[in-house]
Amino acid sequence: MKIRIIAAGGKMPAWVQDGYGEYAKRLPRELALEIVEIPLGNRGQKASPALIEKARRQEGEAMLAALAPRDHVVALDVRGKPWSTEQLSRQLADWQMQGERVSLLIGGPDGLSPECLARARQRWSLSPLTLPHPLVRVLLAEQIYRAWTLLVGHPYHK
Numbered sequence: 221m222k223i224r225i226i227a228a229g230g231k232m233p234a235w236v237q238d239g240y241g242e243y244a245k246r247l248p249r250e251l252a253l254e255i256v257e258i259p260l261g262n263r264g265q266k267a268s269p270a271l272i273e274k275a276r277r278q279e280g281e282a283m284l285a286a287l288a289p290r291d292h293v294v295a296l297d298v299r300g301k302p303w304s305t306e307q308l309s310r311q312l313a314d315w316q317m318q319g320e321r322v323s324l325l326i327g328g329p330d331g332l333s334p335e336c337l338a339r340a341r342q343r344w345s346l347s348p349l350t351l352p353h354p355l356v357r358v359l360l361a362e363q364i365y366r367a368w369t370l371l372v373g374h375p376y377h378k
């Protein structure tokens with residue numbers, strides 16, 4: 221199964237690339253993690269509410285365009301459902317059984333567009349805290365790796 225992270229924002233600092241890469245490379249080929257970066261919309265110097273809305277809409281349209289009709293879409297959303305590591309590993313097993321490609325959406329500084337949230341079959345909250353979008357992709361990679369180690373009985377998860 222392939223899991224794609226469709227994330228608003230590119231040109232990430234080295235610590236984000238290194239952190240994400242460290243966990244993504246530990247996953248086996250049959251659970252490959254891929255990242256698709258969506259350029260941030262232009263918010264201008266003093267982003268007005270109208271410009272922010274336009275930028276979020278553009279980011280949302282590009283994310284939706286990156287999806288295939290059969291993708292199982294999960295929105296990363298602070299207001300979503302929290303999963304423990306054990307619950308996430310069961311999710312992973314369910315996704316593998318369904319055999320659909322999984323696409324995880326991470327919004328930009330102003331969040332996901334309503335259309336992206338509506339397209340998602342699940343909404344996943346990593347914490348009640350609002351996290352910066354670059355950190356979310358690192359956390360996701362680590363949590364997916366952790367959930368996989370639990371599935372295969374690897375000692376990483378304690």
Ligand SMILES: C[S@@+](CC[C@H](N)C(=O)[O-])C[C@H]1O[C@@H](n2cnc3c(N)ncnc32)[C@H](O)[C@@H]1O
Binds near residue numbers: 296298344347348352
């Ligand atoms: C800076 S946050 C956007 C904040 C925006 N006010 C909102 O409510 O979505 C950027 C993105 O990171 C992800 N994110 C941030 N905190 C999260 C959390 N606790 N759980 C899941 N995703 C989170 C979401 O995809 C969000 O769109």
